[in-house]
Amino acid sequence: MKRDLSTAAKIKEAAKNVFLMKGFSGCSSREIANAAGENVALVNYYFRSKGKLFEQIFQSVMEESLSTMIVEFGSELPLREKMRIFIKHEYAFLKKHPEIPFFILNEMNREDGFVLDTKAIMSKISETGIFEELMAAQKEGTMREISLVGIITLIMSNCQFPFMAKNLMCQLLDLNKEEYPNNLDNHEQYVTDMLLDYFFITNTNK
Numbered sequence: 001m002k003r004d005l006s007t008a009a010k011i012k013e014a015a016k017n018v019f020l021m022k023g024f025s026g027c028s029s030r031e032i033a034n035a036a037g038e039n040v041a042l043v044n045y046y047f048r049s050k051g052k053l054f055e056q057i058f059q060s061v062m063e064e065s066l067s068t069m070i071v072e073f074g075s076e077l078p079l080r081e082k083m084r085i086f087i088k089h090e091y092a093f094l095k096k097h098p099e100i101p102f103f104i105l106n107e108m109n110r111e112d113g114f115v116l117d118t119k120a121i122m123s124k125i126s127e128t129g130i131f132e133e134l135m136a137a138q139k140e141g142t143m144r145e146i147s148l149v150g151i152i153t154l155i156m157s158n159c160q161f162p163f164m165a166k167n168l169m170c171q172l173l174d175l176n177k178e179e180y181p182n183n184l185d186n187h188e189q190y191v192t193d194m195l196l197d198y199f200f201i202t203n204t205n206k
Contacts (some may be wrong), residue, residue: 008046009173011036015043016057020099023106024054058107065093065100066121079137082130082153084192090159091188095181101160143200151199158191 014036018027029050033040047053072086094101125131134151139145162169162184170177 007038011038011043011046012053012056015053019054019057019105020061023103023148024050025110027142029053031075058104061100062104063121065097066125069130070124070128073125073133074128078141079133083199084196087155087159087192087195088188090155091184094159094163095184098163098166102164105164137200141201144198144199154195158195162187171174179185 011032015032018032018035022031029043030040032050032053033043043050043053047056069086072082072089075082077085130150134143134148138145166177166180169175170180176191
């Protein structure tokens with residue numbers, strides 16, 4: 001039997017939508033097949049199992065969410081500008097895919113949570129030279145001395161939390177859910193200014 005790549009792609013796209021909405025434990029192979037308009041046997045034929053299909057989807061989602069890092073960090077722009085553009089693109093990605101941060105954390109926090117193979121992803125980021133650039137800037141005194149863990153934690157928490165906490169924020173502040181994304185434009189600027197002013201030594205960068 002010749003494999004139909006269009007059928008496989010259709011199943012994969014349907015699986016991505018179902019997984020993002022319900023998570024790994026919240027759906028079945030049959031539900032994925034129904035969403036793709038295909039027979040459930042084809043899910044196992046093309047992907048062996050729901051678990052194997054999920055691994056592909058999860059890995060692709062992670063790579064998509066980190067792709068901006070690779071593009072921006074590998075450019076010839078000054079480090080401060082790289083960070084500014086990265087934060088801008090992170091917000092643009094989250095506005096387009098607000099469900100992804102919660103999906104990733106939820107799946108990795110399950111008791112039998114998915115273990116991400118980070119070697120390939122981190123290798124691509126490392127190849128941009130960004131880690132050496134950060135260390136050089138700190139050594140030169142143009143950037144505050146802060147660990148890589150600290151940098152990533154500050155960026156992820158400030159950028160992702162507003163999207164993950166949408167329902168909470170709307171209830172606490174009596175905001176309209178449809179209008180809530182408009183408030184994030186101002187928040188993006190606040191976060192950008194705050195992080196850049198914290199990371200970089202003001203006198204040597206302005």
